[in-house]
Amino acid sequence: MVKLIVMTLTQRFYTRTFALYALITDETTNFDAGAPYVLVVPMLPVAAVTLLTFTLVATAIKQNKDINTKREDVLSWEDYFMATAVLAAKRSKDPCSQVGACIVNDDKKIVGIGYNGMPTGCSDDDFPWTKKEKHLYVCHAEMNAIVNKNSADIKNCTIYVVLFPCDQCAKIIIQSGLREVVYLSDKHESKETTQAAKRMFDSARITYRQHIPQNRKTEIDFEEINWDATVQRAPSP
Numbered sequence: 743m744v745k746l747i748v749m750t751l752t753q754r755f756y757t758r759t760f761a762l763y764a765l766i767t768d769e770t771t772n773f774d775a776g777a778p779y780v781l782v783v784p785m786l787p788v789a790a791v792t793l794l795t796f797t798l799v800a801t802a803i804k805q806n807k808d809i810n811t812k813r814e815d816v817l818s819w820e821d822y823f824m825a826t827a828v829l830a831a832k833r834s835k836d837p838c839s840q841v842g843a844c845i846v847n848d849d850k851k852i853v854g855i856g857y858n859g860m861p862t863g864c865s866d867d868d869f870p871w872t873k874k875e876k877h878l879y880v881c882h883a884e885m886n887a888i889v890n891k892n893s894a895d896i897k898n899c900t901i902y903v904v905l906f907p908c909d910q911c912a913k914i915i916i917q918s919g920l921r922e923v924v925y926l927s928d929k930h931e932s933k934e935t936t937q938a939a940k941r942m943f944d945s946a947r948i949t950y951r952q953h954i955p956q957n958r959k960t961e962i963d964f965e966e967i968n969w970d971a972t973v974q975r976a977p978s979p
């Protein structure tokens with residue numbers, strides 16, 4: 743409907759502008775080879791301004807409509823849980839692999855989040871991040887998500903994790919009673935540790951599958967919040 747109104751108005755505008763221009767210049771009656779350019783070139787800025795105006799009006803109308811209509815283009819549950827794992831991973835200080843994990847129960851409630859990092863009390867600045875040494879100290883994302891759980895029981899939950907779990911994490915996942923592993927990357931699939939993890943999952947009947955995001959990109963844009971329209975309170979002293 744909005745499109746139709748805009749198209750009709752645009753068409754009318756052009757017809758009238760063209761007729762007016764033809765009247766002033768009388769070019770339509772003297773159509774030699776150069777005449778079309780003489781007609782079209784001066785109209786380009788007018789056309790650009792008109793198009794911009796109509797686009798702005800159409801956007802305003804559309805936005806006005808949107809505040810009264812249910813949004814359809816929302817994050818799917820699966821993208822939401824994996825995005826939560828990816829967001830947690832952004833806290834990781836590991837220079838090679840930033841891993842995040844998010845545990846979800848049957849009611850679609852998040853009951854644990856974690857990322858790979860040094861144990862509490864072991865400073866990120868004092869312990870090594872080199873490829874060889876870090877493995878002695880780093881707590882894996884899955885382990886952190888499990889020990890950080892905010893629910894008494896995580897039995898039958900699903901864990902969304904950025905990287906396929908290693909053998910050590912597989913053991914903790916199995917012993918915690920988790921039912922399913924959803925992962926994003928399997929970049930260490932040829933490693934013995936990943937193969938051992940898959941062997942244990944298969945035996946313990948824990949399913950695993952790769953998550954293919956519906957949206958390749960999910961942006962968080964703090965600028966989207968209209969700060970000017972909110973009351974800005976002074977921070978507490």
Ligand SMILES: O=c1ccn([C@H]2C[C@H](O)[C@@H](COP(=O)(O)O)O2)c(=O)[nH]1
Nearest residue numbers: 836838839841858882883907908911
């Ligand atoms: O299941 C896993 C496996 C690994 N991690 C963490 C541990 C390390 O910080 C990195 C792996 O580093 P690489 O240099 O890629 O070997 O990922 C984890 O959290 N969970």
